[in-house]
Amino acid sequence: MSRIPALRKRFIPAVALAVILAAGPVKAHATSKEMIELQTQVQQLLDMVQRLQSTIDTRFGVLQHLVEQTADNANQMSVTVTALQQKINAQSEAAGGKMDTVSGQVQSLNDSVDELKSRIAKLDKSVQDMQTQLQNIQSPPAGAAPSGQAADPNAPQGAGGVPSAPAGPAASVAPPLRETFQAGLRDYNAAHYAVATSEFQDVLHFYPMDDLAGTAQFYLGEIAFRQLDYANAIKAYNAVLESFPGNPKAPAAQLRKGTALLQTNKKDAGIHELRQLIQRHPQTPEADQARTKLNGMGVRITAPPAPSR
Secondary structure, eight states: OHHHHHHHHHHHHHHHHHHHHHHHHHHHHHHHHHHHHHHHHHHHHHHHHHHHHHHHHHHHHHHHHHHHHHHHOOOHHHHHHHHHHHHHHHHHHHHHHHHHHHEEEEEEEEHHHHHHHHHHHHHHHHHHHHHHHHHHHSOOOTTTTTTSSSOOSSOOOOOGGGBBBOOOOOOOOOOOOOHHHHHHHHHHHHOOOHHHHHHHHHHHOOOSSSHHHHHHHHHHHHHHHHHHHHHHHHHHHHHHHHHHHTTTTTTHHHHHHHHHHHHHHHHHHHHHHHHHHHHHHHTSSHHHHHHHHHHHHOOOOOOOOOOOO
């Protein structure tokens, strides 16, 4: 019985050693197989990476070609757009030059018409003055005895025994034109409106056919405008436009008339007046002011066409 444990003690280590020896090659074999599988997987992964790199290179080349082609198209389009813009600018400048020429011709035509109207008005005034003088010549002088009636022997005798006419009121003496106008202008600038009004009215009264009369009429409107008397200002500006259409102050009178109409809440009439100013005097500073005013009001510069009936 004592020998069995001893044998058992010897057998167990031997079995263990056999197991260890048997297990050792199995583990090494398993490890080698896993390494082979791992190497195979790594190789497959490298192959996939290479194929992916090749695909990326191919697609990058295509994309680069597309980018270059797009850049070339963009450059060609830019050149085309630049040429088209230059052509449009040239056409616009040509059209603008033609428009300026037409505007200048229209303004010259309007100025000629205004000057003709002014000359006709002066000629009409001269004809009326001549008719008045002719009537005065044809009528018997004051104090003369009617035909068939003897003269009064007690009437005062003049030189050569001719009866002298009774003394009438002294004729008013006309003040000097330019001095009177300049005095009115100085008083206007100094805000002495009452005195300036009297002096400008003297210019109108004694020199109604002179060009300064139209300018004096304009300043009468300006005095009324400064005093917020828009009704009389509009009347004065109308007198400039109707009686002195060729006066240099006519564009300013039409601009101020339109402004006065707007101030009195007559919007349609004021807009019409400003449009007429732009049409008649398109190249003047007053026309530029009228355009600015209409643009600020959101109003079209050109009047809309009349509705068809």
